[in-house]
Amino acid sequence: MASMPESEAKCHATVVSGWLSESNSYSDKVNKVLYYNNPMWPGEAHSLKVEKILYQGKSDYQEILVFESSTYGKVLALDGIVQLTEKDECAYQEMIAHLPLCSIPSPKTVLVVGGGDGGVLREISRHSSVEIIDICEIDDLVIDVCKKFFPDLSVGFDDPRVRLHVGDAVEFLRNTPEGTYDAVIVDSSDPIGPAQELVEKPFFETIAKALKPGGVLCNQAESLWLHTHLIQDMLSICRQTFKGSVHYAWTSVPTYPSGVIGFILCSTDGPPVNFLSPINPIEKQKGAHGGRREVRFYNSEIHRAAFALPSFAKRELTSSVP
């Protein structure tokens, strides 16, 4: 979910025939199809058949599109880039939330950067130890649109532990007192244009400062099939910034570029964190099986499996992964 200003909308090229049209797009005048590609993902594109456009609008930050697809349920696209589909959102939301929260014994205070759809909040809510869930999302129109069209995600906002801050996360973190959070989850857009700040050292430094000793960061970290250099750079910055451990994990999300998404997991100085083996397993959370719905993707075996890297990635990331 994009959370940073996208005033120069460079990172998209979308067509839904008859509805939306951008430069660099593939146009299809016969079939109703969303083709999406972007500069993070040159030379390829993924297409979803559109049954019905449900919403399109423009906020101060981005173009927002919601449509019913023929096989992935409802879809949210920002600036022409698919952010989530009802069919596979479970993989992303559950992994980005539970990889960090199940790695520490008893998370109490959590910050979400971005995540205006509410899906990450929904997942954090399963953890009964959590007392405060701050979320800093820049685009309140995304929140409103998701409340209307994606109630299974925006249900996350209904939890009384949630405190919504509409604004710039870089600014929010600058003003956060030292040692506030047990976990920070960065559910960000691709680092092109203004979101570039979210992969730079000062941003990670403010997060490290905002974390308690033994606190953890989970940061969206692109595709190991496509973005090796970017991942290497992020790992390198994180190893300089976080004094505990730094690891890369990944999982399958069919509608993301190359069908995977990665996460960088970091811990601060303090009690050591073994990300590779969940100390606070989801299977023991009563919220995992009750509430609105069951966990659909994540479990403790999937958690451990997420850290197994292909041989090429081990070699390429080896200078940065301990």
Add this chain to the structure above:
Amino acid sequence: MASMPESEAKCHATVVSGWLSESNSYSDKVNKVLYYNNPMWPGEAHSLKVEKILYQGKSDYQEILVFESSTYGKVLALDGIVQLTEKDECAYQEMIAHLPLCSIPSPKTVLVVGGGDGGVLREISRHSSVEIIDICEIDDLVIDVCKKFFPDLSVGFDDPRVRLHVGDAVEFLRNTPEGTYDAVIVDSSDPIGPAQELVEKPFFETIAKALKPGGVLCNQAESLWLHTHLIQDMLSICRQTFKGSVHYAWTSVPTYPSGVIGFILCSTDGPPVNFLSPINPIEKQKGAHGGRREVRFYNSEIHRAAFALPSFAKRELTSSVP
């Protein structure tokens, strides 16, 4: 790699503007793009930008297309369905070969069904215990085309242990003496049209018969995001047919539908096989690090991780997976 007759070419819809055109295709007259979709994968499509068409022809069984893509290297498509790209073929070829061969102590005789590109042969060759590698591929034009355009795969045919049988695998297995193989690897096309036979009980029964006691099967088994019912059916047949263990594993292949591919692993009566933990690790094979190139994807952690299933898949496949 398709290995079965595709005389009724139902399962494709391809366009490369100016070069190929099929019904149900998306056509793009401006950009040079291969859009591919198929009935195994309704409502979505993946597209690769085409730099140059290198070969197109028609065998007795299928249309064969080779092109240079802009970001995935050379690509082989059969009947408009991408079979492999140079960028990500390592994941499929290494997993389908090493998941079974690293699960048994000392494989000596191996049969490959399909696999005319030679990639699976290349991977089997890394195992020094192997004495005989039979391959039964129906389409010798695929073999010839791959020898010309994909030398890094067809190098597999250069191994003196390889015995090539051009013909129908169903027939070949019917004539195979009982207890011939330590491992059978089915590198098949999607089960539409004639390849339907490859997901039916009689085919699995001939494989079980062809295996030695404690022998293993690894069968291409589609996407758990898309093909639950098909996987359930195959698992159910395999549990009736194979008296040892039956497991489902999966991995990431960006250019396959939904970005993943699965494998069914089965063992016959005899010495028990624990697929979940490689007894014959690739790291101990001298061929893993020498020869033409290093293993790029597979390693023992990736092997173990491949058996971790998402919660939804555990529930859906639970009646079939022990």
